[in-house]
Amino acid sequence: MASSLRLLVAKIIKIGTLTVRGPAGEQRFGGGGGRSVTLRFTDDAAEAELAADPALKLGELYMDGRLIVEEGDIYDFLALVKENTLSEGLTFGMLWRGLARIAVSLFRNRVPINHNRRNVAHHYDLDEHLFALFLDPDWQYSCAYFHPPGISLEEAQLAKKRHIAAKLLLRPSQRVLEIGSGWGGMAMYLSEAAGVDVTGITLSQEQLKISRERAQQRNLAEKVRFQLQDYRTYRPAERFDRIVSVGMFEHVGRTNYRNFFRKVNQFLADDGVMVLHSIGQPSVSYVTNPFIEKYIFPGGYIPALSEVLPHIERAGLLISDIEILPMHYAHTLHHWRQRFLARKADAVALYDERFFRMWDFYLAGSEMAFTHENFFIFQIQLKKSRDAVPHQRDYIAMREEELKKFEAKRRALEPVELMQGLTV
The missing domain is CATH 3.40.50.150 (Vaccinia Virus protein VP39)
Structure with a gap:
């Protein structure tokens, strides 16, 4: 059964080629004609985490070595995603986390405590x-x-x-x-x-x-x-x-x-x-x-x-x-x-x-x-x-x-x- 990440990627990647490898196997997305990037996930949980909260987890998974870019580099992957549309790929969890972060940001802007030096x-x-x-x-x-x-x-x-x-x-x-x-x-x-x-x-x-x-x-x-x-x-x-x-x-x-x-x-x-x-x-x-x-x-x-x-x-x-x-x-x-x-x-x-x-x-x-x-x-x-x-x-x-x-x-x-x- 396709992971939630791979279902999401299938909706997003239309231009270029993204190959995803991991414990769930290898799958290729996109119609070609642009960048070609290959990602490898080291564990099943990494795919699920990225699908649920890509704005934070993409960087964390890359930083922790759970997401490895085997073809191209991390800039190529980021650019490939941006060159495609994200509008059809939003999930409820992504929207919820986005709204929660807006609320936290607005709250922090109003807290009269200065953390500038820190x-x-x-x-x-x-x-x-x-x-x-x-x-x-x-x-x-x-x-x-x-x-x-x-x-x-x-x-x-x-x-x-x-x-x-x-x-x-x-x-x-x-x-x-x-x-x-x-x-x-x-x-x-x-x-x-x-x-x-x-x-x-x-x-x-x-x-x-x-x-x-x-x-x-x-x-x-x-x-x-x-x-x-x-x-x-x-x-x-x-x-x-x-x-x-x-x-x-x-x-x-x-x-x-x-x-x-x-x-x-x-x-x-x-x-x-x-x-x-x-x-x-x-x-x-x-x-x-x-x-x-x-x-x-x-x-x-x-x-x-x-x-x-x-x-x-x-x-x-x-x-x-x-x-x-x-x-x-x-x-x-x-x-x-x-x-x-x-x-x-x-x-x-x-x-x-x-x-x-x-x-x-x-x-x-x-x-x-x-x-x-x-x-x-x-x-x-x-x-x-x-x-x-x-x-x-x-x-x-x-x-x-x-x-x-x-x-x-x-x-x-x-x-x-x-x-x-x-x-x-």
Whole structure:
């Protein structure tokens, strides 16, 4: 008798070929003409669990080695499913779990308890050796800017910093705040490129440690400083001329958008400029992918622009530019995953095989969101005064050309893994 999973797969897979193997035997689905993927289940229970709760169990079964991809890889399987329709394959159990997760998500958004530091530590305080396996030498853990197309990851991450710096319209001696400062690469670039004074705030102890060490090594400690600080409780002595936030807004949460932009208004000088860089999704969603929520980014939420823009307006800020980068993160994630897979032995040595598969699934699933689900990056430029930014966009390209001249003379970056004495 066919398992509930195989009955479900028969309804879903029409394009391409999916072969399913396991204790119940081998069966082939689909009409061909597309991707060809082969899965093997190690036990009957695995098939039943996946059919009942695919959003969570697919990642868990792959992570635990109970689901093995024998032809293609996990990205190919995810893409194959997305290239077919899921509308006819929903079961009562899947719908029930989806509604339950929406209810839990809405409840959590209303509980007045802050777990931000704990949530950040869950991901960003992992062993720094892990990030050295797949990031560029500047440890840019956010979407790169592949302009022109086909450039390397290192070149694209530099292009990202250049593009944002150009939009910030920096001038020497300005005070800059970076909300979510990562491992310090953006702050150091801005300071060296334009002679500005940068304060970076983070909730990650590990990122704070490495950022401070990097600034010290580049003799920037007097111009670039990092603090363990939550933006909601931050009380700067003066307002900032410029604010930048890259890859942090995804951790704010929809019920905190109003407060976030009110804080930006408080922090920003009257003639100031901010650039906000974040992942966006094409429409409002009421729940985060349960695997990502449980294992990768607890408390995270990807906003739709329709959720963000009203809070900007209500905070009294003006939008001077919105740029959509639709596929740049897909390229970034592809580079990261290929680098990570190439260093599998090192990743397993750091943690274990289960952790490696968990991160393989996370990176593959994230790439698929941009290639098949219309996720994108948005960069929003904000201001308080109408004339704080030129009235046409050609200044961005002009400033980027100026920054390229600075980059040609800039002292080379020391790879973080070498600076830290890492051996991976």
